[in-house]
Amino acid sequence: MDDRSVAAPSPESRRDSAADPSPELDRCVDFLRAVSILVVCVGHWLVIAPEYTDGELVVPEILLLIPWTQWLTLGMQVMPLFFLAGGFTAAHSWTRRKRESAEWAHSRALRLLLPTAVYVGIAVPILALAGALGLNADIRGDVGWLLASHFWFLPVYLVVSTLTPWLFVAHTRWGLWLPIALGGAGAAIDYAAVRLDVYALGLIGGLMVWGAIFALGFSWYQRRLSVAHLAGMAILGATAYTALVWFDVFPLCMLMVSTQEVSNTNPPSAAFLFFAVAQIGVVLLIAPALRGLLARPAVWARVRAVSASSMTVYLWNFVPVVAVGTLLFSTGIAPDFTVGSGSWWWQRFVWLAVLAVVMMVVLAAVRPVQNRFVGAVYRGDGSDTRVRPGLVLLGWMTAFFPLCFWTFSGLGYSGVLTVPALLMFASGMVILGRLSIQRDAAG
Template identity: 45%
Template sequence: MSPAPDQKPAPVRVRVRDRSREPERDRYLDLLRALAISCVVVGHWLITALTHRDGALAAPELLATVPWTQWLTLVFQIMPLFFLAGGCAAAGSWSRAQGRAWPWIRQRTVRLLLPTGVYAGLALLAVAVCAAVGVDPGLLAMVGWALAMQFWFLPVYLLITALTPALHAAHRRFGLAVPAVLALTAVAVDVTVLRADAPVLGSLNYVLVWAVAYQLGFCWADGLLTRHPALPWALALGGGLGFALLVAWGPFPVSLILVSTETVSNTDPPSVAMLAWVVAQCGLCVAIAPAARRLLRREWLWRVVRPVGRASMSVYLWHMVPVLAAAGLFYLTRLAPEPAIGSGAWWVLRLPWLAVLTVLLLALLAALTPLERALRALASRLRPEATVRFRPAFVLGFAAVVCALAVFARHGFAFDGRFPLLAAASFVTGLLLTCWPGPAPALEPPPEAEVVGA
């Protein structure tokens, strides 16, 4: 019905989003993420040793074959930085969410699971095809494990992300006491595991130890870690000294990566020694943050850091694919020389090995660019910010996908050379339940403006 002549339509007010009020991007956090991912990738590439004997491809364990290389893990195990940066960024993101926990958790879960789902789906498809055509089960198991070796991070980060509302609420009330309590609990768990051989209980430390770094990120974002300039340095020195003492006089090895010949591991599950290293790294990164931020004001340096940070998830997921490609191209064809592992010639050949893998990874990332665009479009269509209406389904899906990722991380994509049917079904089911789009809003505002009133 048309309005009467003396009536005017209700005004429509359009509020243009003021981007000047949006939080400025912290370049230092991007640097920490880029540095963490880069060190993981280079570390995995560096310790990957391949041989071709009697028509079979093998991958001897470098850290066990050449024990002194375990010291290199002190340089390349810097995943605490990723959790520290993640906690610092999540503190601001969660505060802006204004208490809308379910949409916030779903949004971050979808962003992590979509690229992971594509990678895992293609890897599982390749395993299924190889198993069907009769590829040697031993070779298939080795390849399946190599493709999933980096997956340990994903279930841990998903769980800590889901706990963010509770962790941040505790942080607002108790501050630095929260990471202290988490650390003490992790110590108690590790002592119990060492004395009573309780591996199931030890699994708690996957969350407790890495949550310490995440929680320190909250404290950093709120200024609790920088209120006293000496505090970050105290954490760095105390954590470093604690690690040294635990390795020198305790039962812990120096390696911060699992070594099959060691009876005690610092990572499976995370130990007290790993906890000390986490505290040391977090303290050092906070201490040098002002100087690093001044350096990052230089645009040429930021232009180097930014693309690595933006591609960090793709790099993390796909970085072992070039290793498999190089193994086929150079080792199965016997084009690559094979000096004794750990010899001088072997180390010299690590330089062209890293160069070849870098070129292959860059080519792979370029080929994946259209796929990444499609994933961003799909993420938008899935409405990750939508309200979670059927929460039991989301919780069930979340649990299923976390369990499946943990199984892949432990056993790879080809358990004993077979297709992991149960884990794959759990992963697909969980992916569908967590990423299924919420209800469409009645009226969606244009991307650059917000309609208020009608």
């Protein structure tokens, strides 16, 4: 994710942000990050439609109830662009401020996990308070799952970002063959996992697919993607994805639908990989036109602001859904229209507008807390000192596994807070945060 979203700006970074970007700092990177996070939020908000039925708050599955909306997921699935931008940023950061691999892993982990710690540190006490006030355990479990349903991104991105030093060396040597090999192997492993019904194998394949997309960010950074490459990616990716869907090998939908035995995203399939390749090819082909737009100061200032807050926006985008859904639908303020009706669709526009306003309020409230927390832990980049690899690995793994657990079980499994996972995550953050303070003191 973006360094600016969690670290206080140094004098050097303030100078960089005030000046025009160097050729290496492509403004399209910030644009892709900003647009992606906004599309992710709108997509999440659109496919969630709370209802109050028989005294309980339920969330119907829109993609299942209104099948034609699965076509909309072709525009809503933008996470490949997120990882592409992440790969570019990681390559730029690694080549400019090359460190020991342990220092790199520590730095990248903090940048991702500090905002996550703030989110968990606020969401969990609220769930605990809801339990103390007598809120139904099933509802608490559903809310806890919803508040962590997007956590899948965290362990995946943490792994590929941490592996940047080794992946970048491999990419420098082998070029485009690295993402091709990662993507091909990942898609093949995923296909085997589906046929053999071994989900754990699919997780490995999915990680390799995301790693391939991340590595394409390296290719973009190193200017290995010519116009011919991009056109070929767009054509080949679109053709292969269409064929796989046409012959019913994989579904059309680019999000998970509960009734589908095979998913394109859980874990990422070959169809997902080809879709991502086509999407990246098209977007980078129009990048020159985007750079002209981003040269306008007013446009660039807005893009930069959204991009810098991308991690915070991503983490908190489900909170307005829970708050507004509970208030409007459980109290009967919002009319109960039939899902898919014309009135229901008009209500969707009002729903999006209300969520956007609430989201701005949430961000305004969260930012000061996050800034204080980050300022207390991240006191310097520690570039003149070394950290112990063993401690970095211990802190990294201690924080990593609870994220994986919450991804599948939510913050409150069956309404019960997962105290061991919370303690484990807190321990990992203490180790990594303490390293940061020690490094700053030593430097």
